[in-house]
Amino acid sequence: MKLGWFPRGIVVAVLLILLILTLVPLFLLFFLSAKDNLDVLIDFWGIPAKIKWENYQLAFEAIKLSLCHSLFVCMVTIFGSLLFGSLTGYVMARHTFPGKQLIYIMLLGVMMIPGILTIVPLYSLIVMLKLDHTFWGLILPYVAGSQLLGILLCRTFFEGIPNELFEAARMDGGTELYLYRKIALPLSVSILITIGLVTFLSVYNDYLWPLLVLDQSQQTFTVAAVNLSSGGRQDIGLTFAAYVLGSIPTIILFSFGMKYYVNAMLNGAVKA
Structure with missing residues (x-):
């Protein structure tokens, strides 16, 4: 009994330590966001004499527009990547056509190319199309890149759906669009939400591409947050807020x- 409890106790202790280490940066983020520069510089670890709640008000005024820009770009990108990714994944999973496997291998090859290597030619293309300084110059490359994950996961997932469901619907007169909307999509909610979450994180946290494409009045949250501590200003509390x-x-x-994310991960994100 004791021998069985002891290893489990070690595992629990290690997990608790890892949890604490994970939460320490978050604690510091909240802690420093309530201090002014003088408190931070004089006594970094000390408890501030007065919590500076004004940091949050000033920070919200500074980033509210850019936050709306980021959310708009994320929502449009998620919609586009889910729509095109699931449609392409459905076609590649349920239909046979010449060059299908070659196209799929090429898509996998594109996913293996580091994004940083494509920035210069992609930016040149955006400028040539006159989409620089527009949100579409930001969104279209995001959709084109993020749908690759959707194609990969949706194709594998749709292949695992029993073919009898589709055949029965076809016998009742269902069109391909009907099969896609009424059978494939409802069964793949967990996969679609997983793709949406991953897409949201990658787009919302991106800094370099918005910095290159958009002008100052169109900046997204990441660019606006960094700008709070640039240009000679160094208000740590305001930036952390x-x-x-x-x-x-x-x-x-x-x-x-x-x-839904955990459910998709437990099922390998590839099984029905």
Whole structure:
């Protein structure tokens, strides 16, 4: 009995230590966001004599527009990547056509190319199409890149759906669009939410591409948050307060979508 409890106790202790180490940066984020520069520089670890709640008000005023820009770009990108990724995945899973396997291998090859290597030619293409300084210059490359994950996961998932479901619907006169909307999509909710969460994180946290494409009035949250501590200003409390406010959409999204994300991961994100 004791021998069985002891290893389990070690595992629990290690997990608790890892949890504490994970929460330490979050604690510091909240802790420093409530201090002014003088408190931070004089006594970094000390408890501030007065919590500076004004940091949150000033930070919200500074980032509210850019936060809306980020959420708009994320929502449009998620919609586009889910639509095109699931449609392409459905076609590649349920239909046979010449060059199908070659196209799939090419898509996998594109996913293996580091994004940083494509920035210069992609930016040149955006400028040539006159999409620079527009949100479409930001969104279209995001959709083109993020749908690759959707194609990979949706194709594998749709292949695991019993073919009898599709045949029965076809016998009742169902069209391909009907099969896609009424059978494939409802059974793949966990996969679609997983793709949406991953896409949201990658787009919302991106800094370099918005910095290159958009001008100052169109900046997204990541660029605006970094700009708070640039240009000779170094208000640590204000900057950290902006980071806290910027993390709220991510926390809310994962609070509602985590169970679907975990379910997809437990099923390998590839099985029905």
